[in-house]
Amino acid sequence: MKLTSKGRYAVMAMADLAMFKDAGPISLTDISLRQNISLAYLEQIFIKLKNKNLVKSIRGAKGGYILDIPPENIKISNIIDAVDEEVKMLNCKKESKRGCNNKSTKCITHNLWDELDQHINNFFEKVKLQDLLKKNQTLNK
Amino acid sequence: MKLTSKGRYAVMAMADLAMFKDAGPISLTDISLRQNISLAYLEQIFIKLKNKNLVKSIRGAKGGYILDIPPENIKISNIIDAVDEEVKMLNCKKESKRGCNNKSTKCITHNLWDELDQHINNFFEKVKLQDLLKKNQTLNK
DNA sequence: TTAAATCATACTAAATTAGTAGGAATTAAA
DNA sequence: TTTAATTCCTACTAATTTAGTATGATTTAA
Numbered sequence: 001m002k003l004t005s006k007g008r009y010a011v012m013a014m015a016d017l018a019m020f021k022d023a024g025p026i027s028l029t030d031i032s033l034r035q036n037i038s039l040a041y042l043e044q045i046f047i048k049l050k051n052k053n054l055v056k057s058i059r060g061a062k063g064g065y066i067l068d069i070p071p072e073n074i075k076i077s078n079i080i081d082a083v084d085e086e087v088k089m090l091n092c093k094k095e096s097k098r099g100c101n102n103k104s105t106k107c108i109t110h111n112l113w114d115e116l117d118q119h120i121n122n123f124f125e126k127v128k129l130q131d132l133l134k135k136n137q138t139l140n141k
Numbered sequence: 142m143k144l145t146s147k148g149r150y151a152v153m154a155m156a157d158l159a160m161f162k163d164a165g166p167i168s169l170t171d172i173s174l175r176q177n178i179s180l181a182y183l184e185q186i187f188i189k190l191k192n193k194n195l196v197k198s199i200r201g202a203k204g205g206y207i208l209d210i211p212p213e214n215i216k217i218s219n220i221i222d223a224v225d226e227e228v229k230m231l232n233c234k235k236e237s238k239r240g241c242n243n244k245s246t247k248c249i250t251h252n253l254w255d256e257l258d259q260h261i262n263n264f265f266e267k268v269k270l271q272d273l274l275k276k277n278q279t280l281n282k
Numbered sequence: 283t284t285a286a287a288t289c290a291t292a293c294t295a296a297a298t299t300a301g302t303a304g305g306a307a308t309t310a311a312a
Numbered sequence: 313t314t315t316a317a318t319t320c321c322t323a324c325t326a327a328t329t330t331a332g333t334a335t336g337a338t339t340t341a342a
Contacts, residue, residue: 003257004299011250027318041301047320060309061317076253109152109273112217116144116264123260132250145330168287182332188289201340202286 025064166205
């Protein structure tokens with residue numbers, strides 16, 4: 001789980017789509033204006049969202065994107081995973097076969113990052129796209 | 142709360158100090174060798190830890206660092222905050238006076254990142270340095 | 283006096299992130 | 313049938329951040 005503004009943009013854009021989901025296909029131009037994200041950057045993001053079947057595209061004039069899944073069934077983690085390639089923030093894991101075996105002093109913090117990662121993932125698993133639309137509420141818990 | 146390998150190194154180094162806390166001052170050279178972190182980089186990290194009164198330094202030959210607080214009273218969040226300047230991952234906050242007021246569609250995801258941040262902070266608040274030394278246990282919960 | 287250590291600051295290299303640029307393909311509507 | 317609006321595709325680049333080096337000064341035990 002990596003957290004960058006690309007992921008943030010993706011969530012914002014998906015929330016936008018969800019808000020206007022009854023208005024037919026939404027063009028990236030619209031989202032670009034409303035959310036203030038560059039069109040070209042949105043294009044890249046939406047290719048990925050489409051590849052993960054979170055959205056469907058309608059090409060040509062009057063085209064755009066629509067959600068391919070109802071917003072109450074889309075986890076935030078689905079969105080973030082789609083656009084930000086899953087790179088573990090643990091870097092002791094990649095190096096090691098030997099060494100970082102959780103027993104040496106060398107990687108005593110291993111467990112810690114591992115659990116943090118689960119913790120963050122868990123957070124994003126619990127929150128659905130739909131939840132974002134109900135504003136000013138506590139999302140998780 | 143920012144999460145980088147600098148923060149990871151800091152936690153590793155502090156855990157190392159905690160393990161050897163009865164052995165008098167520990168030199169960064171020792172930590173460097175045990176944890177495989179460059180000495181010069183450790184030096185930078187320890188200046189910050191010292192500024193936050195997490196460690197004390199003893200200069201000169203046979204010098205080194207010792208914990209300034211017992212490990213059961215040091216939260217992981219204290220360590221990470223000390224070395225990784227607190228830069229909010231929310232970037233909608235910095236721009237805005239107007240705009241991102243949590244009511245516009247513009248920053249509908251505001252709450253989400255805010256809560257995530259609390260969530261991560263909360264995780265690191267609950268875990269103490271001492272907890273890392275009891276290996277192979279669940280840290281949080 | 284020497285060697286081991288911290289302290290301080292500046293620089294640099296690598297990686298990542300965030301975007302731009304330019305055009306091709308598709309399609310609704312005039 | 314032409315035009316304009318759109319997605320699609322790929323390559324490039326600029327900005328930022330991160331991670332780490334380099335250099336040398338200062339302190340102190342032996």
